[in-house]
Amino acid sequence: DTGVSQDPRHKITKRGQNVTFRCDPISEHNRLYWYRQTLGQGPEFLTYFQNEAQLEKSRLLSDRFSAERPKGSFSTLEIQRTEQGDSAMYLCASSLRQGREETQYFGPGTRLLVL
Amino acid sequence: GQQLNQSPQSMFIQEGEDVSMNCTSSSIFNTWLWYKQDPGEGPVLLIALYKAGELTSNGRLTAQFGITRKDSFLNISASIPSDVGIYFCAGQLGSGNTGKLIFGQGTTLQVKP
Numbered sequence: 001d002t003g004v005s006q007d008p009r010h011k012i013t014k015r016g017q018n019v020t021f022r023c024d025p026i027s028e029h030n031r032l033y034w035y036r037q038t039l040g041q042g043p044e045f046l047t048y049f050q051n052e053a054q055l056e057k058s059r060l061l062s063d064r065f066s067a068e069r070p071k072g073s074f075s076t077l078e079i080q081r082t083e084q085g086d087s088a089m090y091l092c093a094s095s096l097r098q099g100r101e102e103t104q105y106f107g108p109g110t111r112l113l114v115l
Numbered sequence: 116g117q118q119l120n121q122s123p124q125s126m127f128i129q130e131g132e133d134v135s136m137n138c139t140s141s142s143i144f145n146t147w148l149w150y151k152q153d154p155g156e157g158p159v160l161l162i163a164l165y166k167a168g169e170l171t172s173n174g175r176l177t178a179q180f181g182i183t184r185k186d187s188f189l190n191i192s193a194s195i196p197s198d199v200g201i202y203f204c205a206g207q208l209g210s211g212n213t214g215k216l217i218f219g220q221g222t223t224l225q226v227k228p
Contacts, residue, residue, distance in 0.1 A: 006157075008128070016137075032213060033216075035214065037214075040220075040221075041220065042121075042218030042219055042221055043158070043203075043216070043218050044218070045117050045215040048214065055213070056213055056215065058215075067164060083118070091157050091158070093216075097214060098189075100165070101143065101146070101163075102146065102207065102214045103148065103160065103163045103166050104148070104216060105159045105160060106150070106159070106160075107158045108156055109156065111155070
């Protein structure tokens with residue numbers, strides 16, 4: 001399978017705990033995005049990487065959130081001191097920008113529930 | 116911030132009927148994308164549009180990039196039960212280097228056999 005993969009698919013944690021999610025993009029895609037989706041809404045942009053550089057962060061990304069993409073391959077998204085409001089689906093997408101055209105392909109998501 | 120207005124919010128149709136949904140924005144987009152999402156899964160790309168006025172088909176799906184670059188529509192012809200799901204439009208501003216997508220609120224489609 002050469003699609004975007006995410007791990008874990010589901011995570012239940014207690015408030016105050018730290019969690020980390022992983023995303024493996026499509027091979028050779030140089031851009032990787034993280035989005036958050038709450039029930040009944042469309043995904044909202046959190047941050048993105050071009051290769052290993054994190055080029056943009058949304059105001060939604062509080063200080064408790066950190067993302068990395070070492071070596072420009074897989075990426076991790078960590079949430080420290082989780083809060084109930086962090087409960088959501090966290091989606092990863094990757095793309096290969098060619099000229100002005102860029103199409104993002106999404107992974108299956110990680111659903112987080114904070115108790 | 117930028118917003119996409121997607122309508123209708125939901126549709127309940129009979130199998131075999133055609134479906135139309137659209138997105139409008141106050142901002143100009145360089146790219147419009149349409150995705151379908153099933154419960155508990157990530158969005159799956161249906162159609163990508165890169166040029167104003169572009170009309171693109173993918174099987175029973177047809178989408179158009181509005182000439183003003185502020186709107187797009189998606190048509191599904193002869194709907195079948197497996198078309199059930201949530202359809203999202205997404206726009207990409209393209210200004211600078213950012214490729215982030217801005218999503219509509221989604222259209223929930225239900226098809227009665």
